[in-house]
Amino acid sequence: xxxxxxxxxxxxxxxxxxxxxxxxxxxxxxxxxxxxxxxxxxxxxxxxxxxxxxxxxxxxxxxxxxxxxxxxxxxxxxxxxxxxxxxxxxxxxxxxxxxxxxxxxxxxxxxxxxxxxxxxxxxxxxxxxx
Amino acid sequence: xxxxxxxxxxxxxxxxxxxxxxxxxxxxxxxxxxxxxxxxxxxxxxxxxxxxxxxxxxxxxxxxxxxxxxxxxxxxxxxxxxxxxxxxxxxxxxxxxxxxxxxxxxxxxxxxxxxxxxxxxxxxxxxxxxxxxxxxxxxxxxxxxxxxxxxxxxxxxxxxxxxxxxxxxxxxxxxxxxxxxxxxxxxxxxxxxxxxxxxxxxxxxxxxxxxxxxxxxxxxxxxxxxxxxxxxxxxxxxxxxxxxxxxxxxxxxxx
Numbered sequence: 001x002x003x004x005x006x007x008x009x010x011x012x013x014x015x016x017x018x019x020x021x022x023x024x025x026x027x028x029x030x031x032x033x034x035x036x037x038x039x040x041x042x043x044x045x046x047x048x049x050x051x052x053x054x055x056x057x058x059x060x061x062x063x064x065x066x067x068x069x070x071x072x073x074x075x076x077x078x079x080x081x082x083x084x085x086x087x088x089x090x091x092x093x094x095x096x097x098x099x100x101x102x103x104x105x106x107x108x109x110x111x112x113x114x115x116x117x118x119x120x121x122x123x124x125x126x127x128x129x130x
Numbered sequence: 131x132x133x134x135x136x137x138x139x140x141x142x143x144x145x146x147x148x149x150x151x152x153x154x155x156x157x158x159x160x161x162x163x164x165x166x167x168x169x170x171x172x173x174x175x176x177x178x179x180x181x182x183x184x185x186x187x188x189x190x191x192x193x194x195x196x197x198x199x200x201x202x203x204x205x206x207x208x209x210x211x212x213x214x215x216x217x218x219x220x221x222x223x224x225x226x227x228x229x230x231x232x233x234x235x236x237x238x239x240x241x242x243x244x245x246x247x248x249x250x251x252x253x254x255x256x257x258x259x260x261x262x263x264x265x266x267x268x269x270x271x272x273x274x275x276x277x278x279x280x281x282x283x284x285x286x287x288x289x290x291x292x293x294x295x296x297x298x299x300x301x302x303x304x305x306x307x308x309x310x311x312x313x314x315x316x317x318x319x320x321x322x323x324x325x326x327x328x329x330x331x332x333x334x335x336x337x338x339x340x341x342x343x344x345x346x347x348x349x350x351x352x353x354x355x356x357x358x359x360x361x362x363x364x365x366x367x368x369x370x371x372x373x374x375x376x377x378x379x380x381x382x383x384x385x
Contacts, residue, residue: 009221013217030368031280032365033362040357041231045228064224065221065224067217072346072350074215075173075177075215075343076155076180077150077206077207077209078210079178079180079210080181080183081187081210081211082180082306083194084181084303085189086188086299086303087303088185089300090297094300097253097272097301098275098300098307101248101249106312107320108241108248109331112334115237
């Protein structure tokens with residue numbers, strides 16, 4: 001049933017976010033540390049485990065894929081509620097502080113990507129399909 | 131009659147949200163197809179359209195939540211709020227390759243630190259150029275250039291003034307918006323077309339909303355990888371900025 005997929009997704013999300021909150025509290029930070037990341041790993045492990053036992057039927061999976069397809073619309077809705085006015089009102093200081101960091105970060109990406117690349121492409125070439 | 135319609139829209143907020151977003155995406159894909167012949171991706175235009183709506187909504191209501199501050203469009207706020215956003219982001223992990231995620235572990239940690247440091251230093255540099263000299267203001271503005279959450283969290287922890295705090299948040303907002311718009315434009319030139327680079331990108335840029343929207347507009351298949359890395363960025367920033375980075379700033383500019 002489709003609700004099984006949705007429920008599994010919800011449970012994984014809740015546990016992941018909870019772990020993220022706990023980790024934040026543990027290191028004394030007022031933010032969720034890696035909650036979404038933990039939830040993702042949990043979902044991957046859980047769906048894999050269930051699928052291997054034939055317990056994750058295509059109908060259940062559609063409960064997950066529906067929400068992953070809703071991702072772009074949700075992101076558009078998220079964009080529609082950003083404080084764009086606040087960003088503009090910040091003036092040249094906020095504009096420069098925001099953009100210079102982004103420009104430098106973009107420049108860093110290809111450099112940093114090269115670090116892990118040779119080894120990881122080598123592994124990828126040999127890796128059998130899971 | 132108009133009152134009746136108004137009431138119906140207010141009562142069914144989430145449905146209005148679906149309809150509005152569907153409309154924005156429809157128009158965006160039409161424009162992408164006709165005006166740019168698909169060169170500018172429809173979802174990139176849709177994200178931009180969302181930002182335009184946010185600007186219009188913010189101008190009318192004077193609030194902080196863009197179009198969602200208008201009661202009639204409150205449903206857009208629910209649809210794009212943290213709960214459903216996280217829910218959908220987690221869902222995108224389904225079908226991602228666990229092996230690919232594990233492989234990039236160490237470079238991503240490096241990317242997180244490098245990204246936070248580069249953004250922080252840029253923010254501090256700009257603040258210096260604008261005449262700020264005290265460690266608290268410099269750190270707070272630098273932290274804002276990391277993300278718009280790290281900024282106020284840091285400012286509150288080290289006792290920044292509210293106008294510096296507002297600037298810091300604004301810097302973070304600018305960052306998120308620039309990442310949303312620029313990612314699909316620079317994707318090709320930074321080699322953003324594989325899971326490994328997506329994770330490095332997520333770790334370096336880190337702003338959650340920026341990365342998630344930027345990747346969605348570039349290639350939805352890369353979303354889980356980038357977001358997975360970005361999910362640690364704000365937390366790490368909140369950890370580093372008020373502690374190590376603040377101490378470093380205080381050592382550099384004693385007042």
